[in-house]
Amino acid sequence: MEEAIFIFKNYIQQSAPIDESGFEQLSKYLKSKKVVKGQLLLRAGEVCKNSFFTAKGLLRSYTIDKQGKEHIIQFSPEGWLVADRSSSFFNEPSFLYIDAIEDSDIVYIDNLFFDELSKQCSDFSLFNINSLHHHIKQIQNRVNLLLGASAEERYLDFIRLYPELLMRIPQWMIASYLGITPESLSRVRKELYRK
Amino acid sequence: MEEAIFIFKNYIQQSAPIDESGFEQLSKYLKSKKVVKGQLLLRAGEVCKNSFFTAKGLLRSYTIDKQGKEHIIQFSPEGWLVADRSSSFFNEPSFLYIDAIEDSDIVYIDNLFFDELSKQCSDFSLFNINSLHHHIKQIQNRVNLLLGASAEERYLDFIRLYPELLMRIPQWMIASYLGITPESLSRVRKELYRK
């Protein structure tokens, strides 16, 4: 078994008690791929047919607005799963782009994988509902910060939540995630040093 | 059966084929209440033990930030269900307030109602997953607007999405929902008349 798939299997087994042969059956829905820095995995307008599990490396998902500006929605380092859930679930064109920030080992997971797994294993659908709630909580928190917190506060929150990502992600991307310009982030950081 | 409960029953039956006696059994988890304008239904810090179904009237959910400013998260007119899902699901203190914008008829739905209903009726858990995805889609869209759209664009989007609420909600609340001040919204509107 390829290493990326193996790592993914361990990830799944944490939430669903599936045995080797059960997993084997589902493995037709999985593809391990190496992607290089900058490579696109999903393009806005496409229907999202896969989830992407990062075995090694780092992905990002982002939108592009009318003025052509990117807005980063999420980072996805090792052990994370990323997809456009709405697009998958409703079978609608995605408005997300997903690409690689670093050379990465990714497992492409066909949506059918989760359907099958849920059928075989009720623990997994519980896990799925759990992760939907986590997702809501996380986005909701982001809305709150965007509504009520300054650039500095949002940056501090980012550091608190994702300290290990700080050195791996270029600052202009962090700025994009925070909803500010790279110049502003630079100034925020300068101000924080001063203190 | 009280009218509010009756309306709620119809709402449920749209997604779950439950018969009278089945519903009767679950009705112990339901309470119909009249609430007056301004009345609090949920306070931040409490664990959210209920969902609230609006049979008549209008609710709002909101947070209060460190500086004491309110940020409206959601409006909930007739036929809508509102709750702090994260708080209910994870059994954590809520950070939401919910109160009534108008005198309203509300059904208080104990969280157990949905648990029981899901057990009895698999269609309903499907409905539930569906609505979780809808929720994610909606919040995600809001994040996008906050990241990339001007006050005017956000206002126009609000009008597009909730035209029927425009006259029922005071403008300062709409401003709060949009993440701007009432004064700014007033200017935006003036500017729109001019065009």
Place this chain on the structure above:
DNA sequence: CCTCTTTCTTAACATACATCAATGCGTATC
């Protein structure tokens, strides 16, 4: 019907953040 409160509007002024432009630094590329 009058009073009191809340909401909306307008204006002057303040500020956080964006934009534009220049510079420097690291590091990939050949």
Place this chain on the structure above:
DNA sequence: GATACGCATTGATGTATGTTAAGAAAGAGG
């Protein structure tokens, strides 16, 4: 090792939105 490119920083300036304050309009309550 020279070139070039992406990224971070800094400064000058611009702009959308916030703040404060006042008055007008609308609505609620007695």
